[in-house]
Amino acid sequence: MNILQVNGLTKQFGGLTAVNDVTFDVERGSITGLIGPNGAGKTTIFNLVTGVYKVTGGKIVFDGKEIQNEEAFKIANMGITRTFQNIRLFKRLTVYENVLTACQYNANYSLFEAMVFGLVPKKIKRNSRFYREEKLLKEQAEELMEILGLQDRRNFIANNLPYGFQRRLEIARALALRPKLLLLDEPAAGMNPEETEKLTELIAFIRDKFDLSVLLIEHHMDLVMEICDKIVVLNFGCKLAEGTPKEIQQNPEVQKAYLGGGNNA
Numbered sequence: 001m002n003i004l005q006v007n008g009l010t011k012q013f014g015g016l017t018a019v020n021d022v023t024f025d026v027e028r029g030s031i032t033g034l035i036g037p038n039g040a041g042k043t044t045i046f047n048l049v050t051g052v053y054k055v056t057g058g059k060i061v062f063d064g065k066e067i068q069n070e071e072a073f074k075i076a077n078m079g080i081t082r083t084f085q086n087i088r089l090f091k092r093l094t095v096y097e098n099v100l101t102a103c104q105y106n107a108n109y110s111l112f113e114a115m116v117f118g119l120v121p122k123k124i125k126r127n128s129r130f131y132r133e134e135k136l137l138k139e140q141a142e143e144l145m146e147i148l149g150l151q152d153r154r155n156f157i158a159n160n161l162p163y164g165f166q167r168r169l170e171i172a173r174a175l176a177l178r179p180k181l182l183l184l185d186e187p188a189a190g191m192n193p194e195e196t197e198k199l200t201e202l203i204a205f206i207r208d209k210f211d212l213s214v215l216l217i218e219h220h221m222d223l224v225m226e227i228c229d230k231i232v233v234l235n236f237g238c239k240l241a242e243g244t245p246k247e248i249q250q251n252p253e254v255q256k257a258y259l260g261g262g263n264n265a
């Protein structure tokens with residue numbers, strides 16, 4: 001069964017057709033790769049699926065509901081979260097604070113409750129809903145840091161983290177929103193082979209642990225070929241091919257357009 005169906009998706013920017021009648025789906029629980037040369041339309045598809053851009057034409061169905069042109073925050077609430085090509089973090093906050101603020105997005109208390117909490121006597125505090133909720137969110141933040149291998153660096157300022165760990169932190173923040181579908185935009189960009197190998201294992205692990213479906217854009221072919229159940233290839237905004245890693249590797253059109261074009265690193 002599919003978690004995401006993209007049907008005849010088209011996006012024009014003025015006279016430029018960035019995405020041209022693209023159709024594909026993401027099977028529930030799968031890892032699907034979206035690859036293609038620079039400017040092929042990959043990030044534009046992410047921006048359409050997450051509601052950052054309005055579609056020019058076509059349909060996007062997520063978990064059985066049409067979401068094309070839905071507001072971005074509603075799509076996020078429905079269960080699609082993403083990471084960005086250029087990492088987005090609270091750069092001056094610590095690792096822990098970054099994860100906790102993302103967890104607090106799920107909080108069930110109001111801003112008023114949070115504000116008055118500081119004024120409440122200690123004895124009452126422990127029995128309050130706010131206290132119990134905060135405790136739960138802190139536990140979630142701890143668990144996410146543990147899973148993403150961030151515990152040793154919990155007090156580091158995000159901006160001072162090595163690049164690979166900034167990527168992990170961004171994934172931890174995305175997971176804190178409890179997505180059903182996680183979109184990863186070039187998660188291995190700037191990583192060395194060893195970091196890429198660890199990230200590959202991590203993506204497979206979190207897919208299983210959180211019962212996720214993953215759609216990822218990546219230029220590191222080792223990662224894509226090792227981890228993806230299915231790969232969709234774009235070229236000049238159009239879908240060029242779709243298949244298993246083996247089928248894609250053997251597809252002459254793909255080799256010509258992408259894999260053989262010296263554009264795969």
Ligand SMILES: Nc1ncnc2c1ncn2[C@@H]1O[C@H](COP(=O)(O)OP(=O)(O)OP(=O)(O)O)[C@@H](O)[C@H]1O
Nearest residue numbers: 013016017018036037038039040041042043044045
């Ligand atoms: N907001 C925008 N306004 C105008 N043109 C845009 C906009 N966003 C993307 N484009 C154009 O759409 C085309 C597809 O861009 P997109 O970023 O989706 O490609 P990509 O496959 O993600 O490339 P890369 O691998 O380099 O990130 C490009 O020609 C790009 O210049």
